[in-house]
Amino acid sequence: MSIRIDSKICIGCGRCHDVCPGTLIKFDCDHRAYIKYPRDCWGCTSCVKECPVSAIRFYLGADIGGQGSMLHTEQEGEILRWIIEHPDGRTTEIQVNRKESNQY
Amino acid sequence: MKKEFLHTDVLIIGGGTAGCWAALTIAEQSDRQVLICEKAHIRRSGCLAAGVNALNAYITEGHTPQDYADYCMHDAAGIAREDLLVTMSERLNSVTRRLEQLGLVILKDAAGNYVSRGWRNIKINGENIKPLLADAVLALDQVTVLNRVNIIDFEVQDNRICGAYGIGIENDTFYVIQADAVIVATGGAAGLYKPNNPGFSRHKMWYPPFNTGAGYAMGIRHGAEMTTFEMRFIALRCKDTIAPTGTLAQGVGARQINSLGEVYEQKYGLTTSERVYGTVNENQEGRGPCFLRTEGISDEQQDSLMKAYLNMAPSQTLKWIETGHGPASQNVEIEGTEPYIVGGHTASGYWVDTGRATTIRGLYAAGDVCGGAPQKYVTGALAEGEIAAESVLHFLLDCDHASIPQEHIDAHLHEIGHFLSDRNTLYTTEQLEEAMQTVMDSYAGGIKTNYRYNAGQLALADEKIRQIEALSDTLHASDFQELMYIYELRERLTVCRSVIAHLAARQETRWHSFAEHLDYPDRDDAHWNVYVNSRMENGEIRVILRDLVTGKGCHYEHQD
Numbered sequence: 001m002s003i004r005i006d007s008k009i010c011i012g013c014g015r016c017h018d019v020c021p022g023t024l025i026k027f028d029c030d031h032r033a034y035i036k037y038p039r040d041c042w043g044c045t046s047c048v049k050e051c052p053v054s055a056i057r058f059y060l061g062a063d064i065g066g067q068g069s070m071l072h073t074e075q076e077g078e079i080l081r082w083i084i085e086h087p088d089g090r091t092t093e094i095q096v097n098r099k100e101s102n103q104y
Numbered sequence: 105m106k107k108e109f110l111h112t113d114v115l116i117i118g119g120g121t122a123g124c125w126a127a128l129t130i131a132e133q134s135d136r137q138v139l140i141c142e143k144a145h146i147r148r149s150g151c152l153a154a155g156v157n158a159l160n161a162y163i164t165e166g167h168t169p170q171d172y173a174d175y176c177m178h179d180a181a182g183i184a185r186e187d188l189l190v191t192m193s194e195r196l197n198s199v200t201r202r203l204e205q206l207g208l209v210i211l212k213d214a215a216g217n218y219v220s221r222g223w224r225n226i227k228i229n230g231e232n233i234k235p236l237l238a239d240a241v242l243a244l245d246q247v248t249v250l251n252r253v254n255i256i257d258f259e260v261q262d263n264r265i266c267g268a269y270g271i272g273i274e275n276d277t278f279y280v281i282q283a284d285a286v287i288v289a290t291g292g293a294a295g296l297y298k299p300n301n302p303g304f305s306r307h308k309m310w311y312p313p314f315n316t317g318a319g320y321a322m323g324i325r326h327g328a329e330m331t332t333f334e335m336r337f338i339a340l341r342c343k344d345t346i347a348p349t350g351t352l353a354q355g356v357g358a359r360q361i362n363s364l365g366e367v368y369e370q371k372y373g374l375t376t377s378e379r380v381y382g383t384v385n386e387n388q389e390g391r392g393p394c395f396l397r398t399e400g401i402s403d404e405q406q407d408s409l410m411k412a413y414l415n416m417a418p419s420q421t422l423k424w425i426e427t428g429h430g431p432a433s434q435n436v437e438i439e440g441t442e443p444y445i446v447g448g449h450t451a452s453g454y455w456v457d458t459g460r461a462t463t464i465r466g467l468y469a470a471g472d473v474c475g476g477a478p479q480k481y482v483t484g485a486l487a488e489g490e491i492a493a494e495s496v497l498h499f500l501l502d503c504d505h506a507s508i509p510q511e512h513i514d515a516h517l518h519e520i521g522h523f524l525s526d527r528n529t530l531y532t533t534e535q536l537e538e539a540m541q542t543v544m545d546s547y548a549g550g551i552k553t554n555y556r557y558n559a560g561q562l563a564l565a566d567e568k569i570r571q572i573e574a575l576s577d578t579l580h581a582s583d584f585q586e587l588m589y590i591y592e593l594r595e596r597l598t599v600c601r602s603v604i605a606h607l608a609a610r611q612e613t614r615w616h617s618f619a620e621h622l623d624y625p626d627r628d629d630a631h632w633n634v635y636v637n638s639r640m641e642n643g644e645i646r647v648i649l650r651d652l653v654t655g656k657g658c659h660y661e662h663q664d
């Protein structure tokens with residue numbers, strides 16, 4: 001269970017670092033974020049949702065059945081778009097309205 | 105290493121659910137100064153990081169707080185505190201209304217009433233519940249929040265708490281905090297037992313792996329009385345992702361079935377522990393794997409489930425989508441997790457009076473760290489934060505002022521200096537953590553033994569945990585984050601010792617799986633309708649049996 005941060009996209013704002021409940025994200029000498037302890041990631045996706053430039057991808061480890069898809073979010077007002085990129089290039093998107101309650 | 109000395113009226117250890125609420129309550133009712141020390145950052149720390157699915161504890165129309173307390177007492181087979189459950193239940197609805205005012209989205213019907221899921225549960229969008237709480241706390245002038253400060257020990261003199269010691273894990277600072285009263289709200293303990301997936305995804309567990317039982321361990325070492333550590337919590341979860349199952353069971357009515365397609369729930373019963381036990385047994389008898397029967401739900405239901413999981417456990421939605429098998433086309437496989445100690449689900453934790461005062465004077469407990477009141481969940485943790493805060497305000501009206509002697513400070517500095525000193529050590533913190541989890545898994549009723557144990561195994565577990573405890577003295581940290589990892593390991597080892605002592609003490613099997621003693625496979629009401637409590641004295645855990653606190657309107661004060 002872990003995340004991957006694309007250092008080419010990261011603008012070094014520090015928000016992912018702030019929200020990580022495990023203090024797992026650090027900065028390299030160019031002020032780009034990286035995950036220092038990937039095995040310690042809880043998979044809460046707090047960092048993913050916080051990143052203003054969608055530089056963070058979340059994936060399932062192979063040991064729990066991960067198949068190489070990556071999840072990230074983009075935000076537009078109250079709409080949180082969850083985007084899954086499949087290894088074959090397809091994407092799946094689910095939109096969640098943050099002002100709408102769960103039905104279950 | 106930098107050093108900082110701070111003073112405050114009230115120190116809150118852990119800025120999670122209960123800790124944030126306690127701070128809000130104090131600010132609302134007084135002008136006392138509050139300091140919150142949080143090992144992560146209050147915006148997304150603790151249980152609420154990913155979001156929650158529903159408010160699991162709410163009194164719906166036609167029901168009373170006593171009904172909720174009765175339900176919890178029944179689920180715990182009588183080993184819970186009725187005074188704590190009732191006082192908590194009385195506040196469930198008022199904290200919910202306040203949460204809504206803070207911005208939590210709660211589903212309402214056309215008439216404006218909350219929509220319930222069953223009789224004690226309401227539907228929400230809980231994705232941003234923690235940022236809402238954090239924003240409310242950060243807006244308060246009288247509350248100071250220190251993020252990334254991990255508390256490593258209490259300062260206690262003659263059984264009176266005077267403050268605590270902490271380490272700033274990203275600023276290399278040693279903190280000494282003097283406080284007239286302290287609320288401990290550090291949550292429960294994960295990572296004691298070998299997890300379901302011990303490899304790369306070892307932290308893909310239900311309970312936050314960063315709640316390491318610090319509050320329990322610090323209290324145990326200072327002789328606080330603890331209760332019911334034998335009532336472990338084992339969650340029934342979606343396989344691999346360890347995502348919650350309640351949304352499927354209660355949301356779309358999915359039943360538990362074995363590999364033959366038979367619904368097996370009725371065979372074992374429907375209490376929380378029986379649902380786990382049934383699943384373990386079906387597997388053991390060759391009818392596994394087990395599933396929640398979701399096949400055949402409508403596409404609409406499936407879409408709603410996909411969204412609901414994104415709001416609390418996104419890995420499950422990712423799994424459904426990347427495998428191409430959503431719940432409508434494939435039943436969801438389930439498994440039991442490794443055992444946790446968590447007083448918000450079962451009754452383990454500090455032994456408190458009705459006002460949530462622990463047996464250490466000036467120290468109050470709230471949330472998962474506090475014992476006696478299972479099934480408190482989010483709203484119950486908030487209610488307890490409020491009760492503890494009100495008790496603290498009362499205590500402060502006429503209390504002595506705390507002070508911290510220099511030699512106690514020096515002793516802590518010496519210990520930290522030792523761990524940070526350059527040495528060649530054989531073992532790493534990670535290796536000892538693995539060793540601890542292996543011992544607990546094999547000898548103290550982990551996944552490996554289907555959660556079962558006997559007295560001989562527990563004796564071995566105790567011996568081995570003590571050996572690892574001794575080895576932990578030799579560990580080396582190269583920075584303050586590694587230093588925190590050493591303290592976390594040592595906290596877990598202390599909690600393990602208490603769990604082992606409690607499992608050995610309760611010589612019956614009252615809750616299958618949660619505490620399944622093979623030497624005493626039956627429930628024994630004649631002898632064990634009591635609380636198993638304990639206190640550490642001279643490094644040894646002494647068990648104390650106490651009478652049940654039950655009956656309408658009951659109230660409990662510490663006796664000795």
Ligand SMILES: Cc1cc2nc3c(=O)[nH]c(=O)nc-3n(C[C@H](O)[C@H](O)[C@H](O)COP(=O)(O)OP(=O)(O)OC[C@H]3O[C@@H](n4cnc5c(N)ncnc54)[C@H](O)[C@@H]3O)c2cc1C
Nearest residue numbers: 118120121122143149150151157160255448471472481482
């Ligand atoms: C994954 C998950 C899903 C859940 N879903 C639901 C749900 O849908 N509905 C529901 O009603 N309940 C749910 N619950 C239960 C509920 O969230 C918890 O019972 C409740 O939040 C516990 O509150 P707490 O304050 O005790 O712990 P937390 O909120 O975890 O707070 C503990 C805080 O202490 C900090 N801390 C720990 N040790 C130290 C230390 N040494 N120094 C400084 N800080 C420290 C932690 O970082 C954390 O911020 C869920 C729990 C989990 C884990």
Ligand code: SF4
Nearest residue numbers: 020041042044045047
């Ligand atoms: S997913 Fe959660 S635990 Fe993992 S790195 Fe991001 S914020 Fe930290």
Ligand code: SF4
Nearest residue numbers: 010011013014016051
């Ligand atoms: S939130 Fe995104 S942009 Fe900001 S530091 Fe993290 S990865 Fe970089």
